[in-house]
Amino acid sequence: MNMDEYRGVWVFIEQRDGDLVDVGLELLGAGRDLADKLEVDLCGILLGHNVKGLSKGIFEYGADKVYVIDDPILEKYRSETYMIAVGDLVRKYKPEIFLYGATSNGKDLASAVATEVMTGLTADTTMLDVDLEKRLLEASRPAFGGNIMATILCKKHRPQMATVRPKVMKKLEPEVGRTGQIIEETISLKEEDLRTKVLEIVRDTKKAVNLEDADIIVAGGKGIKDEKGLKMIEELADVLNATVGASRDIVEAGLISHAHQVGQTGLTVTPKVYFAIGISGAIQHKVGMENSETIIAINTDPAAPIFDVAHYGIVADAFEIVPILTEEFKKALQHVEPVKEKEKGGVAHA
Amino acid sequence: MNILVCIKQVPDTKIIKVNPKTNTLDRSSAPAILNPYDAHAVEEAVRLRKVHGGKVTVLSMGPPQAREAIKKCVEIGADEGYLISDRRFAGADTLATSYALFKAIDKMMKEDGVDLVLCGKHAIDGDTGQVGPGIARRMGIPPLTNCIKVEEVDLKGKTMKVRRKIENGYELIQSTLPCLLTVEKEINQVAYSPLPNMLRAARYNPIVWTVDDLDDVDIKQLGLKGSPTIVGKMWPPAKSEGAQMIEGDVKKQATEIVTMLLQKRELFEVKGGEQA
Amino acid sequence: MPEKFDVIVVGAGPAGTSCAYTAAKNGLNVLLIERGEFPGAKNVMGGILYRKQMEEIIPEFWKEAPLERPVVEQRFWFLDKESMVTTSYKGLEWGREPFNNFTVLRAKFDKWFASKAVEQGVTLINETVVTECIVEDGIVVGVRTDRPDGDVYADVVVLADGVNSLLAKSLGFHKEWKPEEVALTVMEVMKLPKKTINERFNVSDDQGVSVEIFGDSTQGALGTAFLYTNKDSINIGVGTTLSSMIKKKMKPYQLLEYVKNHPMIQPYIEGAETLEYLAHLIPEGGYNSIPKLVGDGVIVTGDAAQLVNAIHREGSNMAMYSGKLAAETILKAKELGEFSERVLDSYRTGIYDSFIGKDLKKYKDATHTFEEHPQYFEEYVPLINRAMNTMFTVDGTAKWDKQKKIMQSFTAGRGKLGVAKDLYRAWKVVK
């Protein structure tokens, strides 16, 4: 393998029913930085049917080029078809770095492509950097249940691939009107030759707990004990127009559904304000919320590790202080109202 | 129905400790367990066997102690277990792992063939979830990742339907057999093993193969040598400087928080231009 | 059809594993059932393993077993609030083969020991709780477990299920243990670098120390504390009879905190990090509490049979001896082809004729006496401390006068006759 033939930073742009998934745009933000350092193009890889129009958004969020394969056979994501399509692109255009969102489909695709083109893949990356001299991607991630961070390198194979968790990287401010080069490719697969078929997609709209997009999250842990405690948290969340989050322990206790879980085996969130109420701050929980802008922790135990990541700490009994907070906010917000969900402009969310 | 389940022995990450001086994992601090997702994979295989007949075989790559994890699978109800164990496999990343497992499956298939391969969603030591799709790609069969339910198996028509978990929902997907599934915990509950299984497992000796037992193996694709990724450095997750503690009685603490948050203009917009 | 074994052993502690090992080694088909995740997973012991009885099962086991350190020094501390009187014996010959005893961590040791039994052909299953003995016509014919299809049969069932001994109780072999028949002990395994341990205890890498602590360590309650050196950790614990804990309204973990912070003890564990916190009962009823030991098709061993010498903190050795004796008894019964109480009774006589029966008989009133007469722990230890203080403080007082003062301090509290009685009583129970 002649590694010098491989140039350019690629980002797989996942689309869902014709909407761009946020994580792809976040990766364009991270990718832009890598591409600038390496002095190469940042390229988006867009697959689907009738999706060419989405290129505009991709350029606005930082891409220089977009490779598009637009074909009915690619309408719904399938490992089988996407792997072949993406594999072909890689072989033809030889990128040096290729990033994917660590969504169900993104991980599925990246794993298959890595084997298809025989290269290394780092999963669930949370930090990206490059060693400029060796043009090496330094992909860092938590390992062993979040107990340690490890930097993974792929020295002798190209492209260097990584999946990145949603919400970890930051989108750039879109530059309206920014454009670039669209490169269209085709794929010659016939439906009759394929072995898999997506029969139905069922989105559970009812429990659309939108933790990842919440500006304020009021999260409760074992310290809120029971239904009553949960209700107390919900009331605070209500006043603040916030979303309720949870530690794994209360999810496993059956108090609240998994959709609310924050952390390693739940969601990574980065709200503007994160209330951690009765949460001890186990490492697996911290990795899911430590990048929140402002973290307020309420815990009876002054030695709780949550205070290591919190910006503001309150040693108090949640059952005493939370109702007061709710009342105080209610009073203070009489003349003020929380900002509504912002316009999302055709962008779906991972 | 011949079902093959790939299983891995992993350190119990719930208990694992990191040596703060060397930044290495103190593996001795954590007992080795069967990767929890793989237990669900074996359980699902055993359930399918109950309905469709056939045989459940488990396969693992790892050190000799990994026999214990295989025995655990026999407790759940697996019929047979193979361990591929050899220094030359050591240090494998996901690419080299899928290659070695593929070579073993290839050899095992020669006799009976395989209708279905099952893997866990991911192994909790690395959380990658890359080995399953890797094996599928090498076998040339479709990978169906993150399965939460097997809806239907049509052995005659050689197809199956499964639910695959995606963000905010699932998709129903149909595939020809053989195919490879990686399973989520939701797919089933691992039953408390009956005593006869326990007795069988206690006496069971997994079949152990080395590299030499496999056919046409390219040594360069195994172990450390065959692994494109390497671990650069390890460090404990950063500790920030810690919180600014808000003192005083609850009333005072609450007021301070409220005042502080209300200063975040972007969070709260003034109703009808009134003063906040 | 449920399987049938020659022997089912319930519990893979020292008693059960010794029995299973010996029986399998002599050709019996043995099933060993353990409820823990693995043998030793939940087992607790201060940590002194005696060589003799273990060696009778596996000769030269020290060459292979996961032991911590051979004990070369045994210390006794009589603790007051700010002082202590100590005695000790250190013998370097204990650090060489064949050794005297060792410190062990049970989680490692039990696991290893059970693996040796498996090598002998024992079928070991973990994570399985025996819920009851299956009794047919008054004869124990097998056990029921908590698993589906969970019955399994055998000629003889050996109960080695430890201090709680629920199975023997449900067979009516004994009643619920009384609070004065069991001691509640809490302990911590604390991590400390090897080098630090060596310095603090004045030993080398392969020498260990055991410290038995009396007096203020239990705040006067009937019991002791201990400090044992492992390779790179220390076991520290304290226990008192359940009855005195109830009487004194003590919380076990508070007592342990008290011990750990005691100014005489704290420097030894300074900077150590707690790896594990454990609590366990010790059967301390002694001779008079030994339950019925055999029935038709069943034998009771180890802690389940109250075979513990509380005064010398011996338990694992008695457990091993009893387990081995149970296996030997079953082998003989197998030859006769009969497993009735009558045939198995040679186990009972064997126990009573062995060192176990003799030692337990010797101390049969000790626990009871100390329980009835709290002055030993509450008063004498402080008195001895004060005596030493008086004797060794150089303050110009003549030694003769000092001795007089000491005698007075002893008799002031309890009267001349009282002291004499106490001495006599103490001598009698441990003589």
Ligand SMILES: Cc1cc2nc3c(=O)[nH]c(=O)nc-3n(C[C@H](O)[C@H](O)[C@H](O)COP(=O)(O)OP(=O)(O)OC[C@H]3O[C@@H](n4cnc5c(N)ncnc54)[C@H](O)[C@@H]3O)c2cc1C
């Ligand atoms: C592989 C792995 C993955 C995991 N993934 C996740 C994950 O995604 N998310 C997650 O959250 N966890 C996860 N965990 C679990 C994690 O390790 C912790 O067990 C969990 O986060 C603890 O939840 P908690 O803080 O609610 O409970 P606890 O640790 O029990 O903490 C409760 C806290 O409440 C405080 N408290 C008690 N009463 C009050 C009161 N009246 N007022 C105020 N405070 C009070 C206590 O002082 C304590 O600090 C994972 C673990 C593993 C091993």
Ligand SMILES: Cc1cc2nc3c(=O)[nH]c(=O)nc-3n(C[C@H](O)[C@H](O)[C@H](O)COP(=O)(O)OP(=O)(O)OC[C@H]3O[C@@H](n4cnc5c(N)ncnc54)[C@H](O)[C@@H]3O)c2cc1C
């Ligand atoms: C704190 C402490 C310090 C001690 N220090 C010493 C010392 O220094 N030296 C010494 O020689 N002795 C000491 N002892 C006493 C010694 O630990 C015991 O005498 C010895 O362990 C008894 O062995 P055993 O096999 O009878 O019981 P255990 O070791 O208690 O083993 C019983 C086993 O049975 C299993 N079991 C119980 N019920 C069931 C069931 N229903 N189904 C399946 N399995 C079951 C348990 O999990 C356990 O593995 C100490 C005890 C304690 C608590």
Ligand SMILES: Nc1ncnc2c1ncn2[C@@H]1O[C@H](COP(=O)(O)O)[C@@H](O)[C@H]1O
């Ligand atoms: N060494 C191994 N031996 C057998 N199966 C494995 C091994 N490593 C991974 N697997 C399988 O691949 C799945 C995903 O593992 P991973 O990609 O390491 O997260 C696991 O749940 C197993 O089913």
